[in-house]
Amino acid sequence: MKGLTDKRIGVAADRKSEAICKLIENMGGNGVVYPSQGKQVLNEDISSQNVKDYLNKTFDWVILTTGIGVRTLAQSAAENNMRDKFLEKLGQSSLAIRGSKTMDWLRENHLNPDLVSEDGTMDHLFSLLPSPTKEAASVFLQAYHQDDALLKNKLEAVGYNVYLSQPYAFEPPSETIMNSLKEEIVKQSLDAVVFTSKTQVKNLFNTPTQELTEAFNDQVLAVAVGKVTAKELEDQGINQVLQPNRPKMGAMVVAMDRYYQKKLTT
Known part of the structure; x- marks a missing residue:
């Protein structure tokens, strides 16, 4: 039975x-x-600005937390004729990632992460992230409306300046x-x-x-x-x-x- x-x-x-x-x-x-x-809502204008800021600024670490998020950023880069530049810079960046869907996207685009949360949690990923070795060390944090402030605060508490990228959200x-x-x-x-x-x-x-x-x-x-x-x-x-x-x-x-x-x- x-x-x-x-x-x-x-x-x-x-x-x-x-x-x-x-x-x-x-x-x-x-x-x-x-x-x-809840219905997923893509923040197209925000995503476009996030990509432009990422390409124009310097970051010590790029933290990607969801497959949906990084795919949305990549799609926005493509729509603004910046996909190649976006992928090229990711390839040169120190990448810390969480989630199997995020890892799938990296593999599809032949990118290798520097840090991976083995258990899929942000807590484990943050435990792997080294403390800043210089003043004004910065992080590009792809998140969404849930727990975003908490994650940002945790990174700032150890000394990072955080750029918060929120390419999507969920309606109730x-x-x-x-x-x-x-x-x-x-x-x-x-x-x-x-x-x-x-x-x-x-x-x-x-x-x-x-x-x-x-x-x-x-x-x-x-x-x-x-x-x-x-x-x-x-x-x-x-x-x-x-x-x-x-x-x-x-x-x-x-x-x-x-x-x-x-x-x-x-």
Whole structure:
């Protein structure tokens, strides 16, 4: 018997939600989508200015935190006939990166990072970043509207001047959908909820309630695609968060199936 047989699984993802539901259904479960990410908005004017400033200024480090972010900057460079200059300068820069999607983009463009967060977290990346060796050492930090001030403050605290690049943002998700998801969790009518980004978790807990946390700590299994998302769930007071060994959607669903199979035999 498959572990997800007759299990009702909430899917908080927007992108790839159909693929996740298909994987769940293949293992006997029923995936119910509650898009919790919010609409992605590309800041075209900001991206264009970010690229121009990057090309015209000197930076000791370039920190790239998301695949979406660096792709948006590269697209803006191309639209302004600066793609070759942009890639050439990246090739000459000290690059510190986080995230598999960011690494994918670098490989596509034959770029090699100097520092890589092995566990996908900004904390690990910052632990690798050397302290400034001169006054006015500067960092080009590609981030987005979430945690951007915190990241900037951390870098400034150790002595870096920070240029903050925000090529995209997310609009809030549908309030109706979020309220429906919260209600289903509190009623414990979902066996589990899978999250593929910390943004989805933050949107769910935008107004934290004890009922939500208690439902997860009772019968609703919290499932995260990777360490960053799992930490956000743990920060909300959730005691048990299931995550795969590899931060991939397929591995996440397999881990969930194995979790329930194990429960059937104990």
